[in-house]
Amino acid sequence: MIAQFFQIVDLGIKSLLVQKMRAGLAALGIFIGTSTVIWLVAMGEGVSYRAQQQILELGAKNVIVRTKEPNAGSEEEANSRVKAYGLLRADFRRIVENIPNINRAIPMRELKFELRLDDRTADTKLVGCTEDYLELNRLEIARGRWLSTRDRGEKVIVLASDTAKRLFPYENPIGRTIWVGSEFYTVVGQTKDRTASAAIGGSLDSRDYNLDAYIPIKTLRQRVGDLVMKRVGGGQGMNFVGEDVELSQITVEVEDIEDVDETAQIIETLLKKFHEKEDYAVVVPRELLRQAERTRTMFNVLLVVIAGISLLVGGIGIMNIMLATVTERTREIGVRRALGATRTDIIGQFLIETVVLTASGGLAGVLFGLSVGPIFRFVKKAVMTFSPDTLPPIVHELEPRIALWSVLLSLGISLGVGVAFGVYPARKAAYLDPIEALRHE
């Protein structure tokens, strides 16, 4: 039985080799289809893997509450010089005091700020934070030290890697003093490079940590204050508007990952009581992860549909070739019938021949698909060498990840296409009248 099967497969291969070019071109459609599935899915998986990593950077056990600028409510509000909004220190206290099952809650205030040293300046994000901030955001110290409890209220600052590079291109910044607004701060540490994390609070950009500067939140409150004035316009119409924000963000870490969603709801309910306007957003990284997962699934479905269409087209090509083959080999079919082949035998022969054709295209496609990593890296490197600016940054960071399911699926589909599109030509062959077939020239 098995020997017979291999005999038919062997016959199929021999018959296909009679018309090498034609078989090759027919299989090419399947080849392209399968390798496309694997390539596209690998790219998609690469992108979503990065997105997931960025979300995971936010911490799966965290609930992040962020200040966001509310939509202008009344005209009076829109015209007022100083806008007060956002999370309050009172909110922080309420969260800490009322919400059970939380490990810790970490307040943070960040604002755009220019740091100066002599004639060098750096537009940084000045972050007022507590000692926990380092660990919470998985930052690492490159030199010096991080803020400690004793620094509360002191004029000390930790620079992120790019900030340090701008202010101290050549020197070691530790122990030096820099201008923060109108006061001197002592640099006590520098953090290592850190990859960006996912965007939160409605911003599209991912959070970049490398242009930060960190000072104790108490110092920020005492020395800089909550109110920040910005210059708007210039000349005659020059104007100042102020923003009065107490906290930019409260990160709440729960004890058990299962409590994340519930805690987020409680915080939302709690805050709603004290805020008239929608000037905050509750972000659950775990929810973002689920969203990313949904997006990924949708993307994959889309890819599979596209690939399915290309395999369908390939399959039609295969069927076309097999119909031509059947016509060409009418005589052979007649001879085989005279020599004792039943209709089933003939169907089997042509069906297996079609499947051999699609399976070899499919296998070649899988092999080519599996080489996506090296080929992609090579092409990326080549393009980067010749014109580094043509590639968008996302491509730089993209690393294709081959999904096993895409390999199995595309191989399965290519076999399925062989069967589906082989049946009609095979049946046509089997139902030829043997007498007519034998007489066929």
Place this chain on the structure above:
Amino acid sequence: MIRAQQADQPNAESFAFRVQDLRRTYFMKGETVHALRGVTFDVLVGEYIAIMGPSGSGKSTLLNVLGCLDRPTSGSYLLAGDDVAQINDYQLSRIRGRRIGFVFQSYNLLQQLNVLENIKVPLQYQGLIGKDANAKCRELAEMVGLGSRLYHRPTELSGGQQQRVAIARSLVNDPYFILADEATGNLDSKTTDEVLELFESLNANGKTIVMITHEDEVAERAKRVIRLRDGVIESDELNA
């Protein structure tokens, strides 16, 4: 029927096949064509018979019916005791594969297979690919004088050689009779002679042979000649 009556009555096993009152009618474009109009004859095991007739005599139709490629409209066709006149396509295929050895005018070897593989084809359809299959095919190839060309493709062989491969192929299933359709029609006189000698030696070894031909020289070599005309047997004679 002019055929001489045998002294002792043959029993059932000694018939290769018997056809009785075979009729075959075609309906084409509203026209009725009576290709066979009551053909009756018996062929004994070990006979070598030629069927002759001008075109339109029903020769091809008779060949198709004898070869189980076609079903007669009426009448019976007893092949080794079974009436195969009205059986289905699957059964006809099995009968063709097991009981009939076809030899065609244009050899009809499969181009993508070599000599040995061509001889093996009928065995595959009977599921008889045992360990001895290769040995048997090799033996047959040697018998027809192609032992040294086992792995050649049909395109690398002469017409006579190809026909000998086809004869070896027709023998591989130990058929009840060999049905040869103008087997020498494409061959020159020298190779025709060689092929006919091969048939004669096979017949001498007990093989029943039915040869459809329109050439008198070929028919003369058979032991018995049946002539058809207008769908009926015109004459049925033993050659001297």
